[in-house]
Amino acid sequence: MMEGSRSSSSKSCFTCQTRGRTEWCALTEEELKLLDKAKVSRDYLPGEVIFREADACQGIHCIESGLVGVRKMNANGQEILLRLGYPGDTLGYRSMLSGDDHNNSAEALEPSEVCFIDATTVRTLLTRNPTLGLRFLNHAATDFANLVSWIWLHAGGLVPDIPAQPETILIWKGEPQPREAPFTRLRLR
Numbered sequence: 001m002m003e004g005s006r007s008s009s010s011k012s013c014f015t016c017q018t019r020g021r022t023e024w025c026a027l028t029e030e031e032l033k034l035l036d037k038a039k040v041s042r043d044y045l046p047g048e049v050i051f052r053e054a055d056a057c058q059g060i061h062c063i064e065s066g067l068v069g070v071r072k073m074n075a076n077g078q079e080i081l082l083r084l085g086y087p088g089d090t091l092g093y094r095s096m097l098s099g100d101d102h103n104n105s106a107e108a109l110e111p112s113e114v115c116f117i118d119a120t121t122v123r124t125l126l127t128r129n130p131t132l133g134l135r136f137l138n139h140a141a142t143d144f145a146n147l148v149s150w151i152w153l154h155a156g157g158l159v160p161d162i163p164a165q166p167e168t169i170l171i172w173k174g175e176p177q178p179r180e181a182p183f184t185r186l187r188l189r
Contacts, residue, residue, distance in 0.1 A: 023135035040115065043111065043112070051102050069109045
């Protein structure tokens, strides 16, 4: 991955083609002015890094145009493509909202324009507009539901069909070996 970017001719948030499909559609005109003034728009070429895993999260990135690969480093040091980011997608919001470092990397896969909104501005907007916070909460819940579905789909028979049993919990055992169930049962009585 290459690092770097160029500032682009800053488009207005008022005329953004993707804003209506994002969390930002909840903003009032005054809040949109604040967002428009604070955001920085950059052009990225294919292979250029938008942010790296483990970097301090300084804010949120919104894809205006192009295609972005979201990647995570596995235990062997290989980058795994987690998903693709398209125009209208917001990147880095979970890390920013939780105050954590980035837990993945983002890289332009084709020429892309990405807007950056610093964490202070995002927090100000969240304080002023609770609906924006609810939209991010809904986004996080949807992402989590998609992740759970993906895990169940790709467990490859490792996750047993477990009937409900009172006083029984499942404990995640970590990385399972091939054909080993990733869970163990613990009886509470």
